[in-house]
Amino acid sequence: MGATEQIFESLKELPEGSVIALEANSEAYFDVIRVITEKIPKHKNLDVIYINSTLPANSIINVMELLDIKRDNIYFVDCGSSVLLTQQASNGHIIFVESATMLENIMLKVEYLMRKMDKKKGKLIFIDSINSLAIHNSLSILSEFMHILFNNMRSKGAYTVVLSIKEQSSDEMSKALTMVCDEKIDVKEEW
Amino acid sequence: MPEEKQEKVFSLPKKGQRNRCKTGIDTLDAILNGGIPRGNTVLITGSCGTGKTTTSLEFLVHGALYGENCLFLSVTEASEKLLANLIPYEFFDDSLLKRGKLMFIDMPAIYERLGLQKSEFSFEEIDLLVDALGDIVKELKIKRLVIDSVTSVCFQLKTEEKIRDFILKLGKKLSDLGCTSLLVSEILPSDARYSTYGVEEAIADGIILMGNYERRGDLLRTLQVVKMRGTTHSRAKYVLDLTPIGVLLVPMLKGGGE
Numbered sequence: 001m002g003a004t005e006q007i008f009e010s011l012k013e014l015p016e017g018s019v020i021a022l023e024a025n026s027e028a029y030f031d032v033i034r035v036i037t038e039k040i041p042k043h044k045n046l047d048v049i050y051i052n053s054t055l056p057a058n059s060i061i062n063v064m065e066l067l068d069i070k071r072d073n074i075y076f077v078d079c080g081s082s083v084l085l086t087q088q089a090s091n092g093h094i095i096f097v098e099s100a101t102m103l104e105n106i107m108l109k110v111e112y113l114m115r116k117m118d119k120k121k122g123k124l125i126f127i128d129s130i131n132s133l134a135i136h137n138s139l140s141i142l143s144e145f146m147h148i149l150f151n152n153m154r155s156k157g158a159y160t161v162v163l164s165i166k167e168q169s170s171d172e173m174s175k176a177l178t179m180v181c182d183e184k185i186d187v188k189e190e191w
Numbered sequence: 192m193p194e195e196k197q198e199k200v201f202s203l204p205k206k207g208q209r210n211r212c213k214t215g216i217d218t219l220d221a222i223l224n225g226g227i228p229r230g231n232t233v234l235i236t237g238s239c240g241t242g243k244t245t246t247s248l249e250f251l252v253h254g255a256l257y258g259e260n261c262l263f264l265s266v267t268e269a270s271e272k273l274l275a276n277l278i279p280y281e282f283f284d285d286s287l288l289k290r291g292k293l294m295f296i297d298m299p300a301i302y303e304r305l306g307l308q309k310s311e312f313s314f315e316e317i318d319l320l321v322d323a324l325g326d327i328v329k330e331l332k333i334k335r336l337v338i339d340s341v342t343s344v345c346f347q348l349k350t351e352e353k354i355r356d357f358i359l360k361l362g363k364k365l366s367d368l369g370c371t372s373l374l375v376s377e378i379l380p381s382d383a384r385y386s387t388y389g390v391e392e393a394i395a396d397g398i399i400l401m402g403n404y405e406r407r408g409d410l411l412r413t414l415q416v417v418k419m420r421g422t423t424h425s426r427a428k429y430v431l432d433l434t435p436i437g438v439l440l441v442p443m444l445k446g447g448g449e
């Protein structure tokens with residue numbers, strides 16, 4: 001079984017309100033995107049709030065186009081673009097957060113999207129990735145951020161998936177994820 | 192009539208549980224354990240651009256949507272300008288204005304009607320003003336009132352005694368009428384206290400402090416309930432966002448302090 005199938009199989013039966021850490025190698029990145037933005041939303045009829053800090057939202061959109069993934073149901077909270085440099089304006093599907101150090105602003109934008117989006121559809125919140133947020137923030141503040149955000153999402157019955165890239169992670173990060181997530185999924189290279 | 196029912200509840204409060212005035216800002220109501228205790232006079236205080244006017248307006252719009260009569264007394268800004276700020280709100284409904292649920296009055300017009308033209312009001316004139324405001328609230332059956340800003344009114348009172356006299360009498364009158372009020376107070380970022388004259392904060396039933404918080408070069412808007420008589424509440428600092436769907440609040444991360 002390839003990485004796409006493994007990730008899909010491990011996520012597809014999860015109950016509402018689940019908080020999952022995906023620990024994967026960077027080679028599995030496209031598989032993760034495929035599952036999170038297409039396979040799971042299709043399977044469970046979900047809208048996705050995609051918090052990106054690794055790449056700018058437009059680069060992820062390019063990847064999705066390459067993979068031939070539709071994106072009407074994907075909303076970005078973009079902490080990966082330098083707003084001032086690119087002079088982009090937020091639109092219905094991309095909301096910019098000026099700096100990845102403003103973790104409260106990420107929570108505020110998620111809250112905003114949760115209220116704006118179709119109430120009848122389920123939600124999936126995806127953090128890509130916790131390691132790139134860790135470049136700008138201490139582990140203690142990141143843990144606090146995850147704790148508050150995840151509990152809030154859990155109470156709303158949303159699914160939360162946080163990506164941790166193995167090459168960029170640490171034992172401390174792995175422990176912190178164990179604390180705030182219900183389950184960790186170790187994405188194997190060959191299954 | 193629902194209004195009469197409300198009066199009854201107000202005069203017969205359950206033990207330890209006063210009737211609440213829901214602000215309609217979900218997280219703020221959660222912070223306040225259900226809302227502002229009815230009849231409270233609350234100072235909403237902060238330096239310029241922190242969101243005092245926006246938050247107060249939203250408090251009134253939600254009140255009007257709940258069916259309560261709401262009044263915005265504007266001292267410095269023209270009502271048309273304030274109205275223009277309301278239009279982008281998705282929850283705003285302009286029939287609230289047509290049906291008289293949401294009203295705007297410019298304070299200078301009241302001064303003029305009362306013949307208050309001096310730069311400093313006397314104690315008698317303060318009584319005159321308080322009575323006039325009480326009459327308006329009574330006649331229009333106002334349940335929520337905002338004065339933006341009380342600091343500008345205080346400019347014309349000058350002395351601490353007069354400010355104390357004004358706020359005490361106004362607070363008493365509004366509370367007797369079952370009207371929940373937000374008094375906007377402007378302070379300098381450097382101010383150690385919550386109001387320009389220091390008296391307002393001691394008399395008010397509640398203080399909501401709004402501020403700007405700088406952290407590693409980012410500027411965040413914050414909100415904190417410093418005091419609120421008649422309820423337990425969180426005193427933690429929250430980060431605020433002004434959006435087309437209204438004020439949103441999330442807890443400020445503690446690891447982020449300093």
Ligand SMILES: Nc1ncnc2c1ncn2[C@@H]1O[C@H](COP(=O)(O)OP(=O)(O)OP(=O)(O)O)[C@@H](O)[C@H]1O
Nearest residue numbers: 237238239240241242243244245246377433434435
């Ligand atoms: N819906 C909104 N979305 C984004 N920004 C907003 C919104 N509403 C208001 N603002 C911005 O927030 C700022 C402060 O708003 P507001 O006027 O409520 O503050 P204030 O504390 O009353 O300021 P002042 O002391 O100048 O009276 C304004 O500069 C305005 O541009």
Ligand SMILES: [Mg+2]
Nearest residue numbers: 243244245339
């Ligand atoms: Mg103002």
